[in-house]
Amino acid sequence: MSRLTVIALAAAALAGCSLIRHGTSQEVEFTSEPDQATFVILGRQHTTPAKLDLPKDDYRIVFSKPGYEDQEVMLTRQISGTFIWSVVLGVVAAGIDIVTGAWKEFVTTKVHAVLVEKPEVAVEVATIITSEPPGAEVSIDGASAGKTPLRVTLKWWKADREKTLTFRLPEYRPRTVKLPRLEPALNAPLEEDPVTASVVVRSMPADAEVWLGGRRLEKKGGAVDLVWRPKQRSQIVELKRDGYAPQKLEIARDAREVDAGTLAELEQQVTFAVKLAPAEAQVEADGAVVAVKDGRLTLPWRSSRAAAVLRVSHPGYVAQDVTVTRESAAKAIEVRLKAFLPKAP
Numbered sequence: 197m198s199r200l201t202v203i204a205l206a207a208a209a210l211a212g213c214s215l216i217r218h219g220t221s222q223e224v225e226f227t228s229e230p231d232q233a234t235f236v237i238l239g240r241q242h243t244t245p246a247k248l249d250l251p252k253d254d255y256r257i258v259f260s261k262p263g264y265e266d267q268e269v270m271l272t273r274q275i276s277g278t279f280i281w282s283v284v285l286g287v288v289a290a291g292i293d294i295v296t297g298a299w300k301e302f303v304t305t306k307v308h309a310v311l312v313e314k315p316e317v318a319v320e321v322a323t324i325i326t327s328e329p330p331g332a333e334v335s336i337d338g339a340s341a342g343k344t345p346l347r348v349t350l351k352w353w354k355a356d357r358e359k360t361l362t363f364r365l366p367e368y369r370p371r372t373v374k375l376p377r378l379e380p381a382l383n384a385p386l387e388e389d390p391v392t393a394s395v396v397v398r399s400m401p402a403d404a405e406v407w408l409g410g411r412r413l414e415k416k417g418g419a420v421d422l423v424w425r426p427k428q429r430s431q432i433v434e435l436k437r438d439g440y441a442p443q444k445l446e447i448a449r450d451a452r453e454v455d456a457g458t459l460a461e462l463e464q465q466v467t468f469a470v471k472l473a474p475a476e477a478q479v480e481a482d483g484a485v486v487a488v489k490d491g492r493l494t495l496p497w498r499s500s501r502a503a504a505v506l507r508v509s510h511p512g513y514v515a516q517d518v519t520v521t522r523e524s525a526a527k528a529i530e531v532r533l534k535a536f537l538p539k540a541p
Contacts, residue, residue: 222302223249224271226257228309233261235309244309252300257307264311271307273300318351321378325361328385332365336375344384352378367391367426388426394419395447397433399456404437424449435459439499466497468520469528477510477533493529497522512536 226235228244235242235257242248244259255271325334327344334341337360341348350359359375361382368386375382396419397406406413406420408431413420422431428449435443440459447454470479470493479486481495481504495504502521506529509515513533520529 221249221251222305223247224302224305224307226307226309228259228261228267228311230261230264230311233259233264233267233309233311235259250302252302257309259309259311261311264313267309267311269307269309272303274303275300316354318353319378320349320351321380323348323350323375323379324381326381326383327363327365328383329365329368332363332368332384332386335362335364336360350375390426391424392421393424393449393452394421395451396453397435397445397447397456398454399435399443400458401437401440404435404440404456404459407434407436408432422447437499439464461498461500463496463498465494466522466525467492467494468525469493471528471530472508473532474510474513477508477513477531480507480509481505491528506531508533 226244226246231244233244252273254273257269259267325346330344332344357377361373361375363371363384365386367389369389371384371386373384430446430448433445435456439462441462443459445456479488503519506518508531510533514536516533518531
């Protein structure tokens with residue numbers, strides 16, 4: 197073979213420029229929106245963004261990310277521009293490119309996948325809602341749900357972290373409670389909301405005090421304030437006044453005025469020290485003879501009684517009337533009768 201032939205064959209071999217310039221593989225950049233999507237190529241899993249040196253071939257690539265739809269992208273090959281020159285320059289060069297695979301190149305070396313977020317699916321949780329006491333109206337995030345106890349199926353979306361439950365029951369304070377995400381049960385103890393109402397209490401005498409549970413209630417214009425607890429339908433108060441028997445009175449919840457009537461007077465025994473002259477003189481109180489013993493006289497006494505009139509008498513003496521009060525018991529009562537002197541003829 198001549199020297200010129202050798203040189204020509206060498207030139208032809210060098211003309212397999214696709215192989216020389218690009219080789220049998222290419223670097224490809226893989227990106228996604230959002231990033232951190234996974235894909236498998238040649239049996240290995242990768243995560244975007246990534247750069248891989250790949251044999252020049254056709255690839256079906258599927259990008260995946262939790263919460264997003266899978267996205268499929270085709271990476272394909274085409275005839276390399278340098279392979280055309282290999283054909284022009286000679287069969288040998290073209291043959292080399294064909295045998296090695298250098299005749300092809302990727303259509304693109306930048307693969308980008310735009311992932312679409314999956315339609316949101318709510319998680320449904322059967323939830324039991326109770327209150328103490330039961331029967332409370334419940335609203336969940338502002339929407340009426342029914343009365344306790346109740347069983348509802350709640351939908352939890354991805355962004356939900358808690359739900360707001362409000363409980364309302366007459367005579368109890370409204371209560372708002374947070375239900376944590378996916379919790380299957382909630383119980384809400386309710387606090388009583390006492391109601392205060394005024395009621396006029398009439399009695400004779402009018403200045404009797406009103407007591408409740410060992411505590412004297414303040415009267416304002418004859419009225420007292422009563423505190424009512426839930427489901428309490430009546431209360432028992434006690435009327436007290438010196439010299440009168442305590443009297444219990446039941447007051448209904450819806451009453452605004454009650455009349456206790458006349459209180460029963462207490463009869464007390466009041467003892468007076470008396471000095472009579474003559475000592476055997478007779479004493480009458482309210483027309484009835486009363487005994488004087490050892491210089492002492494005991495009379496029944498009621499609060500309404502302001503005073504008593506004692507008539508002291510003895511044969512041969514002028515009878516004398518003496519008015520005594522309760523305060524008179526603090527000192528001795530002295531009565532000296534005057535002898536009866538007949539008139540001169």
